[in-house]
Amino acid sequence: MTDYASYPSLAGTPVVISGGASGIGESLVRNFAAQGAKVGFVDIAVEAGDKLVAELTAAGQTAQFTSCDVTDIAGYQAAIAGFAEAHGDALVLINNAAHDQRHEWSEVTPDYWDERMAVNLKHSFFATQAVAPGMIRAGRGSIINTGSISWMIMSPKIPIYETAKAAAHGLTRSMARELGKSGIRVNSLVPGWVMTERQITHWLDATGEAQIDANQALAGRVYPDDVARMALFLAAEDSKMISAQQFIVDGGWAHT
Structure with a gap:
C-alpha cells in the first residue's frame, strides 16, 4: 500500500535513464521499475549498477544495466540501441547524468x-537524437532534461556546471519545438538541494543545514524520491499536453 500515485500508462513502457546507479538516478530507476516500466540505464559505477539490476530483477521488475561513460557518445548511443533491442524503442528518456x-x-x-x-x-542532446526516431514512429514520447536551481541562486564554485544546467532548459525549449508535432514532449525537471548520499557526504554540514532552513519555504528536506515522483508524472500520459516547461522540486527555495 502506498500513498503515492500509480500511472497505468507507464506499465510496459521502455524507459532510458542516464546516471542511474546512484543518487537521483537510482531513485528514478527504482520508481519507474516499480511502475512496471522496462528500464534501461547507464552509469560508470559498474558494481552499483549490477547490484541494482539484481535487486530489481529479484523483485520481478524489469531493468537492464549497461556500463557506459556518457561522454563516449558512440558508446552511449550503442547502449541505447541495445536497450531498444531488449525492451523496444524508448518512449521515455531521462537525461539525468551530471557531476x-x-x-x-x-x-x-x-x-x-x-x-x-x-x-x-x-x-x-545525443541521447535525444538516438531515441527520437523511435518516438516519432510511435507518435508519442517524453524526454526529461534534468536541470538544477544552482544557476538560479548563483551557487559558488561551479560556473561550468551552472552554465550547462542553464543551457539544459534551452535544449528543452528548442527540442520541444523540433519534436512536438510528432507527439513528443520535452520538459525540464529542476531539483533543488537533494539529500543524496553524495551531497550528504561531500557538502552538507551545519552551515548547509542552516542555509536550507533559511531558504526553503517548506520545512524538511528534498529527497531523490521527491524528484522521481515528478519525473513519473512528466513521463506518463497524464502530462500529454505539457511541453517546453520546467518543473522545480526544491522545497520552495527562495530564488533571487
Whole structure:
C-alpha cells in the first residue's frame, strides 16, 4: 500500500535513464521499475549498477544495466540501441547524468571546459537524437532534461556546471519545438538541494543545514524520491499536453 500515485500508462513502457546507479538516478530507476516500466540505464559505477539490476530483477521488475561513460557518445548511443533491442524503442528518456565537481573559474582550461560540458550537457542532446526516431514512429514520447536551481541562486564554485544546467532548459525549449508535432514532449525537471548520499557526504554540514532552513519555504528536506515522483508524472500520459516547461522540486527555495 502506498500513498503515492500509480500511472497505468507507464506499465510496459521502455524507459532510458542516464546516471542511474546512484543518487537521483537510482531513485528514478527504482520508481519507474516499480511502475512496471522496462528500464534501461547507464552509469560508470559498474558494481552499483549490477547490484541494482539484481535487486530489481529479484523483485520481478524489469531493468537492464549497461556500463557506459556518457561522454563516449558512440558508446552511449550503442547502449541505447541495445536497450531498444531488449525492451523496444524508448518512449521515455531521462537525461539525468551530471557531476557538480567544484572548480575555480580562474583555473579553468579549454580542455576542462569541454570535459565538464560533455559530462553535464552534451550527452543529453545525443541521447535525444538516438531515441527520437523511435518516438516519432510511435507518435508519442517524453524526454526529461534534468536541470538544477544552482544557476538560479548563483551557487559558488561551479560556473561550468551552472552554465550547462542553464543551457539544459534551452535544449528543452528548442527540442520541444523540433519534436512536438510528432507527439513528443520535452520538459525540464529542476531539483533543488537533494539529500543524496553524495551531497550528504561531500557538502552538507551545519552551515548547509542552516542555509536550507533559511531558504526553503517548506520545512524538511528534498529527497531523490521527491524528484522521481515528478519525473513519473512528466513521463506518463497524464502530462500529454505539457511541453517546453520546467518543473522545480526544491522545497520552495527562495530564488533571487
